[in-house]
Amino acid sequence: MTIKEAIRKVMKLKGSPMTAQEAYEAIISNNLYNFKAAVPSGIVRGEIRRHCIGVDFPSASKTKYFELIGDNTYFYLDSPQKISSRSKKAIKQTPKINTGINEIKKAQKRHFSTFRQKILKEIKKITPENFENFTKNLLEAYGFIDVEVTRKTKDGGIDGFGQLKIGLGLITVAFQCKRYTSKSVNTKEIQAFRGAIQGKCEQGLFFTTSTYTKDCTKLMFQPGAVPIIMINGDGIVEIMIEKEFGVQTEYIPIFINALDLALIEK
Numbered sequence: 001m002t003i004k005e006a007i008r009k010v011m012k013l014k015g016s017p018m019t020a021q022e023a024y025e026a027i028i029s030n031n032l033y034n035f036k037a038a039v040p041s042g043i044v045r046g047e048i049r050r051h052c053i054g055v056d057f058p059s060a061s062k063t064k065y066f067e068l069i070g071d072n073t074y075f076y077l078d079s080p081q082k083i084s085s086r087s088k089k090a091i092k093q094t095p096k097i098n099t100g101i102n103e104i105k106k107a108q109k110r111h112f113s114t115f116r117q118k119i120l121k122e123i124k125k126i127t128p129e130n131f132e133n134f135t136k137n138l139l140e141a142y143g144f145i146d147v148e149v150t151r152k153t154k155d156g157g158i159d160g161f162g163q164l165k166i167g168l169g170l171i172t173v174a175f176q177c178k179r180y181t182s183k184s185v186n187t188k189e190i191q192a193f194r195g196a197i198q199g200k201c202e203q204g205l206f207f208t209t210s211t212y213t214k215d216c217t218k219l220m221f222q223p224g225a226v227p228i229i230m231i232n233g234d235g236i237v238e239i240m241i242e243k244e245f246g247v248q249t250e251y252i253p254i255f256i257n258a259l260d261l262a263l264i265e266k
Contacts, residue, residue: 021142023048048066053068062082063082119247123233126209143164173201173202174205176189198225199226201226202226203229205229
């Protein structure tokens with residue numbers, strides 16, 4: 001099963017629009033695809049956007065499998081659709097007529113990159129103890145329920161627990177937090193966390209403000225072992241932006257020459 005097929009399947013199972021992160025979680029829960037990327041949720045998001053009607057950029061696919069519903073939610077198309085040559089012509093010609101829009105998009109891209117770096121820098125300033133509470137609030141914003149941080153004297157290598165609704169049921173999840181400024185999480189830390197939650201939870205979430213060593217990705221999914229989802233600093237910021245947790249979106253009206261566009265349509 002390809003990533004596109006897995007995404008379409010979980011959307012069909014749910015029967016309603018999903019965010020890229022929700023689609024990723026459902027794919028993992030149903031064991032439909034074995035991701036090997038450091039931030040697999042980003043792979044799902046990229047695959048949806050590349051094949052999504054209403055989301056156009058240079059590397060986007062001509063064949064569309066999904067459509068943008070709103071608020072970063074997507075839904076599958078009953079049958080794939082291809083962009084017509086007329087549509088491609090309009091996409092190619094519009095930036096030439098509206099050069100100002102192109103410059104605005106470039107500025108927005110630069111701002112977004114700088115903004116993500118700034119947010120991550122601020123998170124790294126949080127104390128390790130407060131990072132656990134930050135993660136608890138982040139999970140609640142994502143949709144987890146009954147999230148709690150364990151007491152330090154009795155955490156057993158687990159920083160907290162929570163539950164997430166998948167389909168008609170709830171899965172119990174344990175989470176671990178490592179607020180590192182530059183040090184990478186290694187395989188020993190992942191193995192210790194898995195050992196602490198094995199037999200207690202259906203899934204483990206490992207959060208770090210830093211990164212993971214290359215060998216860590218091999219430990220995400222192992223036969224007979226509870227899966228460990230690893231979320232690095234960039235992944236944390238991505239969830240914050242998607243759920244508007246600690247960030248706010250400001251919409252600015254951009255006007256384009258409707259007359260020129262009408263001429264292109266002809």
